[in-house]
Amino acid sequence: MSIDNTGEARRQLGICNACRYCEGFCSVFPSLQQLRQFSNADITQLANLCHNCRACHYSCQYAAPHEFKVNIPVALADVRVDSWKRLARPRVVASAFQRHGVLIAALLVITLMLFISLLGGQSPETGSGFYQYLSHTTMVLIFTPAFLLPLVLIADAVRRYWREVGGEAISTSHLRGAFNQAASLKNLSGGQGQGCNFEKQDHYSNARRYWHQATVAGFLLCFASTSTATLLHYLWNLPAPYPWYSLPKLLGVPGGILLTLGCSALAVLKLKADRTLGATGVWGAEMAFVLLLGLTGLTGLVLYAITGTSWVSTALALHLACVFSLFLLLPYSKMVHGFFRLTALIRHEQTRTTDDG
Amino acid sequence: MTNTDWQVIVVGGGNAGLCAAIEAAEQGKRVLLLESAPKEYRGGNSRHTRNFRCMHNAPLAKLTDSYLEDEYLQDLLAVTKGKTDPELARMTIQRSEDCLPWMEAHGVRFQPSLTGTLSLSRTNAFFLGGGKALVNAYYQTLEKLGVTVQYNATVQHLHLSESSHRVESIDVEIAGVTTRLNGKCFVLASGGFQSDLDWLARAWGPAAKNFLVRGTAYNRGVVLKNMIEQGATTVGDPTQCHAVAIDGRAPQFDGGIVTRLDCVPFSVVLNKHGERFYDEGEDVWPKRYAIWGRLVAAQPDQVAYSIIDNQAMTLFMPSVYPPVSANSLEELAEKLGLPVEKTISTIEHYNQACQDGQFHSTTLDGLSTRGVHPAKSNWARPLSKPPFHGYMLKPGVTFTYLGLKVDGSAKVQNAHGNFANVWAAGEIMAGSILGQGYLAGFGMTIGTVFGRIAGREAAKHVN
Ligand SMILES: Cc1cc2nc3c(=O)[nH]c(=O)nc-3n(C[C@H](O)[C@H](O)[C@H](O)COP(=O)(O)OP(=O)(O)OC[C@H]3O[C@@H](n4cnc5c(N)ncnc54)[C@H](O)[C@@H]3O)c2cc1C
Ligand code: SF4
Ligand code: SF4
Numbered sequence A: 001m002s003i004d005n006t007g008e009a010r011r012q013l014g015i016c017n018a019c020r021y022c023e024g025f026c027s028v029f030p031s032l033q034q035l036r037q038f039s040n041a042d043i044t045q046l047a048n049l050c051h052n053c054r055a056c057h058y059s060c061q062y063a064a065p066h067e068f069k070v071n072i073p074v075a076l077a078d079v080r081v082d083s084w085k086r087l088a089r090p091r092v093v094a095s096a097f098q099r100h101g102v103l104i105a106a107l108l109v110i111t112l113m114l115f116i117s118l119l120g121g122q123s124p125e126t127g128s129g130f131y132q133y134l135s136h137t138t139m140v141l142i143f144t145p146a147f148l149l150p151l152v153l154i155a156d157a158v159r160r161y162w163r164e165v166g167g168e169a170i171s172t173s174h175l176r177g178a179f180n181q182a183a184s185l186k187n188l189s190g191g192q193g194q195g196c197n198f199e200k201q202d203h204y205s206n207a208r209r210y211w212h213q214a215t216v217a218g219f220l221l222c223f224a225s226t227s228t229a230t231l232l233h234y235l236w237n238l239p240a241p242y243p244w245y246s247l248p249k250l251l252g253v254p255g256g257i258l259l260t261l262g263c264s265a266l267a268v269l270k271l272k273a274d275r276t277l278g279a280t281g282v283w284g285a286e287m288a289f290v291l292l293l294g295l296t297g298l299t300g301l302v303l304y305a306i307t308g309t310s311w312v313s314t315a316l317a318l319h320l321a322c323v324f325s326l327f328l329l330l331p332y333s334k335m336v337h338g339f340f341r342l343t344a345l346i347r348h349e350q351t352r353t354t355d356d357g
Numbered sequence B: 001m002t003n004t005d006w007q008v009i010v011v012g013g014g015n016a017g018l019c020a021a022i023e024a025a026e027q028g029k030r031v032l033l034l035e036s037a038p039k040e041y042r043g044g045n046s047r048h049t050r051n052f053r054c055m056h057n058a059p060l061a062k063l064t065d066s067y068l069e070d071e072y073l074q075d076l077l078a079v080t081k082g083k084t085d086p087e088l089a090r091m092t093i094q095r096s097e098d099c100l101p102w103m104e105a106h107g108v109r110f111q112p113s114l115t116g117t118l119s120l121s122r123t124n125a126f127f128l129g130g131g132k133a134l135v136n137a138y139y140q141t142l143e144k145l146g147v148t149v150q151y152n153a154t155v156q157h158l159h160l161s162e163s164s165h166r167v168e169s170i171d172v173e174i175a176g177v178t179t180r181l182n183g184k185c186f187v188l189a190s191g192g193f194q195s196d197l198d199w200l201a202r203a204w205g206p207a208a209k210n211f212l213v214r215g216t217a218y219n220r221g222v223v224l225k226n227m228i229e230q231g232a233t234t235v236g237d238p239t240q241c242h243a244v245a246i247d248g249r250a251p252q253f254d255g256g257i258v259t260r261l262d263c264v265p266f267s268v269v270l271n272k273h274g275e276r277f278y279d280e281g282e283d284v285w286p287k288r289y290a291i292w293g294r295l296v297a298a299q300p301d302q303v304a305y306s307i308i309d310n311q312a313m314t315l316f317m318p319s320v321y322p323p324v325s326a327n328s329l330e331e332l333a334e335k336l337g338l339p340v341e342k343t344i345s346t347i348e349h350y351n352q353a354c355q356d357g358q359f360h361s362t363t364l365d366g367l368s369t370r371g372v373h374p375a376k377s378n379w380a381r382p383l384s385k386p387p388f389h390g391y392m393l394k395p396g397v398t399f400t401y402l403g404l405k406v407d408g409s410a411k412v413q414n415a416h417g418n419f420a421n422v423w424a425a426g427e428i429m430a431g432s433i434l435g436q437g438y439l440a441g442f443g444m445t446i447g448t449v450f451g452r453i454a455g456r457e458a459a460k461h462v463n
Helices: A003-019 A029-030 A040-049 A072-087 A091-099 A101-121 A136-164 A172-184 A207-235 A247-272 A283-305 A313-330 A336-351 B015-026 B046-047 B070-080 B086-105 B129-143 B197-205 B207-212 B220-229 B285-297 B329-336 B340-353 B442-460
Strands: B006-011 B031-034 B051-053 B124-127 B148-152 B153-160 B165-175 B177-188 B243-245 B268-271 B302-310 B324-326 B388-400 B413-416 B417-424
Touching: A003 A029, A003 A040, A003 A072, A029 A040, A040 A072, A040 A136, A040 A336, A072 A091, A072 A136, A072 A336, A091 A283, A091 A313, A101 A283, A101 A313, A136 A336, A172 A336, A207 A247, A207 A283, A247 A283, A247 B324, A283 A313, A283 B046, A283 B070, A313 A336, B006 B015, B006 B442, B015 B046, B015 B129, B015 B177, B015 B442, B031 B153, B046 B129, B046 B442, B051 B086, B051 B442, B086 B442, B124 B129, B129 B148, B148 B417, B153 B177, B153 B220, B165 B417, B177 B442, B197 B207, B197 B243, B197 B388, B243 B324, B268 B340, B285 B388, B302 B329, B324 B329, B329 B340, B329 B388, B417 B442
Parallel strands: B006 B031, B006 B177, B031 B148, B177 B417
Antiparallel strands: B051 B124, B153 B165, B165 B177, B243 B388, B268 B302, B302 B388, B324 B388, B413 B417
């Protein structure tokens, strides 16, 4: 744990607790105001609750050049990224990928080469559809561990988080509350639906909120598409390729479009926003991750569009490399914020005394 | 800054000036707003506010129940002890009601009364994000309306016509260069003079040099002084300021709300000689906090020390600086730089004077001392549970009372009636209505009501 970042957040949260003007923006303030002293665990929880909407910064009477130098979005973002690095295993890997976009790009290139050579080594006559290029067995052999291992690692990190913040038995109402907040992105709404202050400084805007929702919806649709395809394959013995009216396609195509557009928009917003108001030193890695996620959606769409042409092998390699890298990076990239955020929201449901939902 | 023929020049970019500029621009006038502070510090004291007091006949936005004209006026009369202009006061109160929807229409958002301020939920409408969010919203509105805003622009002098009847131009200093600007109408909204400590010391006495200023460093009364020198009629006691006791470690300027200390009623307050000097538990804190600035100002070196034991630690709103703490009173006195022996004997005397009884932090519990002077009338519990904590108190000035006298159309008065083309709004004229004391949220009400009037009247005059 970085004492500096936690200590700095503690100093600033103390000022907010004496001020309270930002109470109506998000869940962080009502939550911090229940406390008089902030333990390290409290600060970790508040940091993961913060959505970096920046409303409290642009409204802050104590922002620099004031000598109190309050900047809650940065203070909490730094603690948040620290917590992801600290709670992940192995820490060195998390630390490297959370900070360096280049490494994300490198991983993509390496996996791409791997898939190109794999695809080249297969004899195309032995299957149909994509399995002409890479046998289903090989695909399962590669992707099952690449999918399961990161999930196990994330579960482990989240469990550690839960223990640290003193999480209690979870009820359905906790889950309902947390999922509602996550789905509506209540904490990017500015408290009243006017939106956040991400890309337009002190003007409110819902762009980030809505594009983030599109991205999540796209991701979930793509995930559902892959899952239904797996079920069709095993339960009904219906292997790919699937026609356009099949479930995998009906879910996957809109999913891919949403994911691609969503990530592109988020990347553009990120370019417009003030870079100094996010976590220190991770802008590049965050950007690389958004692009990787968007590329995953895009390559999936391309793959469908070029069915039957000679480009399939290349496009397939690229798409598989994206999916593979994305999964491997789940515990070690910005993607992990979703898991921690949801956990923090559940914990918030357990402790909140006011109706800030 | 080019010398365009400005139709309305607004001096000061706090709440009052912003409201005036918006109204004038909405009448289609060419408006220039001059703000002394750099952009980051724009908005004067208004950026430190949290609410405004609003009359309403039925629940309105986040305001509960109703708050009628007469009750509002009674509340005002109770604090001003008659030092008010009843007609202006009544008009301000009446107009506060339609300020709220006007503010919303110009981008201000409201939130329910903040945690710990439930007592204000009926009377005061709280700004979401506080005064700086309000100020931001108004500057955005100005941008949309095409108003020219110049930061770092301090108005130094107003040039009167030969008849001394109207202002023809002003001298404004921008980054060290003084420019003369012509205008048809002028709205003065540049606040009080509390940030000019020399002036404060001349008015109050040398002790004022030790005062802290709770708000902006830019309200130095330059325009106020200039207008008074040129014959403007004044209101309000020129020697007085509103001061509360704040944490002595607060910055000289702009400490704002977080430096307040609400621990006094649960504490023993000593001066630097280790003596008590006033009944700490005279009344509930919201009714007493405003007298403590004055009380501390009257003590040697304008400092005092509020001392509590650990059981009082959670009874008041947290403040920005942690207390000085120690496991014994001796150690605490030493750490605070108080004379140890005297401090101990004062506290022992006080402790012995405490009586058995029911302690109740939120009501007047009548738990008082017997046989000690001054007495403590409520919440008198012995300091006995270590660790002990101490806070240094200093007077923190909120605003000054001296102002320009205006009439109901916000026009600035002089011996012959008024200046033909000069209006004033906000703190610079608040003494007309608030001659003494303070009513929470009334500063922003005066600024909004008179800012809007001034802007509209000025626009009318241009035609
Ligand atoms: C800490 C604190 C908290 C407060 N809380 C509340 C509250 O919750 N509710 C409430 O109603 N009131 C509150 N008040 C009082 C309130 O701030 C004032 O009544 C109100 O802000 C006055 O508005 P104004 O526009 O007249 O002055 P200001 O907002 O102070 O604006 C004056 C502006 O004029 C500029 N200026 C000064 N001199 C010149 C010059 N020569 N040339 C150009 N520009 C100049 C300054 O830079 C400043 O921006 C509070 C005050 C303080 C200090
Ligand atoms: S961010 Fe600034 S204005 Fe908001 S509660 Fe904290 S200190 Fe107050
Ligand atoms: S969610 Fe927004 S308002 Fe809340 S703490 Fe984070 S940046 Fe500030």
